[in-house]
Amino acid sequence: MLTLEQYTLPNGLKVTLNEDHSAPLVAVNLWYHVGSKNERPGRTGFAHLFEHMLFSGSEHVGNNEHFRYVQSVGGVLNGTTFFDRTNYFETLPSNYLALGLWLESDRLGFFLPALTKEKLDIQREVVKEERRQRYDNVPYGTAFERLLRLAYPSDYPYHWPTIGSMEDLGAASLDDIREFFATWYRLDNCTLTLVGDFAAAEAKTLVEQYFGDLPSGGSFPPFTARRTPLGRENRETFASHVQLPRLYRLYHLPKMGEPDWVHADLLTTILATDKASRLDRALVHEKQIAQDVATYVLPTEATGILMLQATAREGVQIEEIEAAIDEEIARVSLDGITEDELTRAKNRAEIEFAHQIETFDARADLLGMMSTYFGDPMKIDRWLDPYRAASAEDLAHVARKYLIPENRVTSLFVPERG
Amino acid sequence: MTTINRSTAPSPTAPRPYHFPHITRKTLPNGLRMLVAENHNAPLVSLRALVRSGADHDTAQTAGLASLTADLLDEGAGGRDAIRLAEDVGILGGALGTGADWDASYVSLDVLSRNFEPSSAIFGEVTVRPTLPPDGLERARAERLTEILQQRDEPAAIAGKRFANLLYGTGAYGNSVIGNADSVSRLTIDDVRRFYRQHYLPNNSAVVVSGDVDSAGALERIEALLGTWEPGPQPPRPNVSHHPVDASRIYVIDRPQAVQSEIRVGHIGVARSSEDYFALSVMNAIFGGVFNSRINLNLRERHGYTYGARSQFAFRRQPGPFVIAAPVRNEVTRESVSEMIAELRRIRTGDIVDGELDDTKNYLMGVFPATVQTASDIASRLLDMELYGLPEDYFDRYRENIAAVTKDEIARVARKYLDPDRVLIVIVGNASQIREPLGTLGIPIHDLDIDGNRLAVG
Numbered sequence: 001m002l003t004l005e006q007y008t009l010p011n012g013l014k015v016t017l018n019e020d021h022s023a024p025l026v027a028v029n030l031w032y033h034v035g036s037k038n039e040r041p042g043r044t045g046f047a048h049l050f051e052h053m054l055f056s057g058s059e060h061v062g063n064n065e066h067f068r069y070v071q072s073v074g075g076v077l078n079g080t081t082f083f084d085r086t087n088y089f090e091t092l093p094s095n096y097l098a099l100g101l102w103l104e105s106d107r108l109g110f111f112l113p114a115l116t117k118e119k120l121d122i123q124r125e126v127v128k129e130e131r132r133q134r135y136d137n138v139p140y141g142t143a144f145e146r147l148l149r150l151a152y153p154s155d156y157p158y159h160w161p162t163i164g165s166m167e168d169l170g171a172a173s174l175d176d177i178r179e180f181f182a183t184w185y186r187l188d189n190c191t192l193t194l195v196g197d198f199a200a201a202e203a204k205t206l207v208e209q210y211f212g213d214l215p216s217g218g219s220f221p222p223f224t225a226r227r228t229p230l231g232r233e234n235r236e237t238f239a240s241h242v243q244l245p246r247l248y249r250l251y252h253l254p255k256m257g258e259p260d261w262v263h264a265d266l267l268t269t270i271l272a273t274d275k276a277s278r279l280d281r282a283l284v285h286e287k288q289i290a291q292d293v294a295t296y297v298l299p300t301e302a303t304g305i306l307m308l309q310a311t312a313r314e315g316v317q318i319e320e321i322e323a324a325i326d327e328e329i330a331r332v333s334l335d336g337i338t339e340d341e342l343t344r345a346k347n348r349a350e351i352e353f354a355h356q357i358e359t360f361d362a363r364a365d366l367l368g369m370m371s372t373y374f375g376d377p378m379k380i381d382r383w384l385d386p387y388r389a390a391s392a393e394d395l396a397h398v399a400r401k402y403l404i405p406e407n408r409v410t411s412l413f414v415p416e417r418g
Numbered sequence: 419m420t421t422i423n424r425s426t427a428p429s430p431t432a433p434r435p436y437h438f439p440h441i442t443r444k445t446l447p448n449g450l451r452m453l454v455a456e457n458h459n460a461p462l463v464s465l466r467a468l469v470r471s472g473a474d475h476d477t478a479q480t481a482g483l484a485s486l487t488a489d490l491l492d493e494g495a496g497g498r499d500a501i502r503l504a505e506d507v508g509i510l511g512g513a514l515g516t517g518a519d520w521d522a523s524y525v526s527l528d529v530l531s532r533n534f535e536p537s538s539a540i541f542g543e544v545t546v547r548p549t550l551p552p553d554g555l556e557r558a559r560a561e562r563l564t565e566i567l568q569q570r571d572e573p574a575a576i577a578g579k580r581f582a583n584l585l586y587g588t589g590a591y592g593n594s595v596i597g598n599a600d601s602v603s604r605l606t607i608d609d610v611r612r613f614y615r616q617h618y619l620p621n622n623s624a625v626v627v628s629g630d631v632d633s634a635g636a637l638e639r640i641e642a643l644l645g646t647w648e649p650g651p652q653p654p655r656p657n658v659s660h661h662p663v664d665a666s667r668i669y670v671i672d673r674p675q676a677v678q679s680e681i682r683v684g685h686i687g688v689a690r691s692s693e694d695y696f697a698l699s700v701m702n703a704i705f706g707g708v709f710n711s712r713i714n715l716n717l718r719e720r721h722g723y724t725y726g727a728r729s730q731f732a733f734r735r736q737p738g739p740f741v742i743a744a745p746v747r748n749e750v751t752r753e754s755v756s757e758m759i760a761e762l763r764r765i766r767t768g769d770i771v772d773g774e775l776d777d778t779k780n781y782l783m784g785v786f787p788a789t790v791q792t793a794s795d796i797a798s799r800l801l802d803m804e805l806y807g808l809p810e811d812y813f814d815r816y817r818e819n820i821a822a823v824t825k826d827e828i829a830r831v832a833r834k835y836l837d838p839d840r841v842l843i844v845i846v847g848n849a850s851q852i853r854e855p856l857g858t859l860g861i862p863i864h865d866l867d868i869d870g871n872r873l874a875v876g
Contacts, residue, residue, distance in 0.1 A: 072780050099427055127725075134725075347530070
């Protein structure tokens with residue numbers, strides 16, 4: 001059990017404290033409950049572009065100074081954006097806790113005075129380069145984007161990836177930045193988590209000093225979009241500059257944390273982790289038709305996602321890979337899994353969780369997630385319970401209910417001829 | 419409520435002390451060195467075996483042998499086949515890994531500490547009693563050849579390979595650790611077994627245990643498992659030589675569909691054992707080693723040319739390369755190369771300002787505890803100590819060694835080890851868009867195909 005304390009400031013800021021003196025460090029972590037799912041068509045990629053802007057200074061912190069303040073005392077820092085949230089975090093020597101709170105409160109409370117067109121233009125270029133580096137200039141780079149397009153209608157905001165489109169990045173204006181900031185970057189849309197070497201009473205005083213006088217906003221728009229079931233499989237074959245064919249699939253699931261999502265998480269371990277897992281053993285080790293297989297669930301809040309991918313060996317047709325995968329999934333649906341496989345999957349979940357709470361920064365991030373998606377950081381102490389309680393039948397049920405053609409989309413990447 | 423002054427950064431409170439975990443050492447009669455670092459923060463244990471021979475022993479003919487040998491370790495050991503090994507590790511809540519880099523070969527096992535006892539037995543068998551089966555080699559070979567094929571799609575991999583090859587030729591450090599299609603096709607199970615026999619020796623190895631264990635018990639356990647491992651003659655260290663670069667040259671590898679240029683600019687670097695290691699670490703951090711370095715602030719934050727630009731000295735047992743790397747959009751390829759070379763010239767002038775020096779030294783000194791939070795992180799540091807023969811008080815004295823670096827020393831090592839007039843410039847990109855602008859740099863340009871063959875200039 002972790003030593004946790006949770007409270008809310010009058011202005012709405014949710015705070016979680018986890019005192020741990022095993023290293024002279026403190027992790028400062030903020031989750032804002034806004035991500036690419038809160039964007040509108042025409043402004044895709046905006047939540048992430050905004051994240052970049054929050055590193056470009058605020059009223060009392062100059063451009064690039066945020067990084068400098070943290071690094072010059074031996075801290076590490078970053079931010080990330082996904083469908084449902086944006087997080088910002090730094091791990092500092094514990095005697096610099098106030099510095100972290102000062103920096104974070106300044107960009108939340110005093111961001112707009114430092115905003116300039118020049119800064120936006122630079123970060124727009126940086127983000128476009130990020131898109132080129134991660135999506136457009138690498139083999140299979142657009143696979144996730146293509147799957148999302150097949151999996152969701154254009155008015156459901158998981159239809160586009162967090163990076164957004166080049167065109168929309170080009171269109172983002174200073175007014176968009178101001179409006180987005182005013183709408184989403186508010187105390188009551190944020191969880192602040194501190195993990196590490198501090199005395200809780202002192203940390204509370206500092207939090208109150210730096211965040212207590214910042215105003216809470218009005219009300220923000222609720223997320224109301226509903227995903228309409230596909231009813232049939234959406235498929236495509238996409239010819240591109242790749243040496244080897246690769247299959248990509250997305251299966252719909254209930255959202256993160258639901259029992260079937262947990263069971264799907266365990267099932268993906270049984271399907272593809274090590275040489276003894278079903279798909280690795282059949283496709284890679286025995287038949288040797290695939291170079292690699294991978295499957296995993298994503299930590300999404302609005303609706304659940306299971307990803308599956310496999311790369312064909314040279315000379316192997318992608319149809320053969322697909323048939324072999326479906327055969328293995330059918331075996332799970334029909335015959336179920338063994339108790340031994342279930343135990344291995346549960347052990348894997350346990351060791352992965354132990355690794356996640358091993359460092360202050362990863363633990364703080366997990367607590368921020370629990371608070372943001374489930375309204376309860378204490379859930380971290382119960383996180384493994386549904387994993388431990390899962391039965392072999394629970395997992396077979398997931399295979400039968402969700403791993404079926406009408407619940408999936410498929411994108412086949414094949415080498416371009418000539 | 420007390421109001422605070424937001425206009426300046428708050429002062430720190432008194433620093434809390436940090437101590438690297440105590441290291442218990444013991445050497446067995448067969449020459450195996452053992453290091454244990456206890457740390458009970460999490461119910462996890464990291465086990466590592468280090469064999470002080472890696473791909474530096476590969477020749478042009480046997481490129482890929484060290485890493486293929488490592489790949490085969492978990493294809494069966496101590497009477498278990500590959501599947502059974504994976505099952506038994508999984509039931510203990512473990513993750514088993516094997517691999518090789520230029521300097522060494524490794525076996526790793528991360529496991530829940532309650533299963534340290536049975537999982538260490540599997541770790542021992544994989545290390546000293548691998549089956550090295552012929553059918554395992556065929557599986558590993560097919561996978562390896564496919565990996566080599568896949569890298570032909572990846573601009574960063576192509577750039578790295580070509581840069582290493584131009585600097586070192588086809589010998590050690592010049593091939594890829596994973597080898598090439600020709601060499602990997604030819605390697606036999608006898609090659610693998612010979613490499614294993616000659617190099618996987620207790621007197622050429624060390625074992626590290628880190629995490630939630632009792633030091634004395636862990637040492638006893640490793641001794642019981644590996645005490646009977648037979649020593650052998652110490653393998654000789656191979657020589658690594660590089661091609662001297664007499665003048666800067668640009669090498670363009672055309673990738674017609676590219677929307678970014680993968681740029682590598684650099685030359686020979688220094689060995690890990692260099693007496694200038696600390697000065698070089700500070701100099702490189704200022705130059706291109708961290709987010710707020712000159713190279714990244716210039717190319718990313720001032721110009722918006724790239725998502726990230728970095729420089730690195732690959733400190734290996736023998737001199738690895740010094741490389742500046744960045745992917746940039748096609749239109750600014752020439753400008754990016756030009757800025758990189760200008761930054762090389764600039765740092766050699768010794769124009770280091772106080773704030774820059776202090777910030778960087780404080781970063782390197784202060785960040786250490788954040789990088790050794792896990793049992794696995796600590797194990798990696800112990801492996802480094804063993805591999806590079808670092809003194810026993812290395813981590814305790816790290817701060818004072820960094821603190822002692824002066825501006826003059828930075829200028830001195832910049833002038834000694836950086837040479838803007840003799841750099842290899844490798845660019846994987848869209849030749850039709852980038853070649854003409856690059857011509858205005860006044861540096862000879864050569865066109866290479868993806869395998870490094872010279873193309874006639876068209």
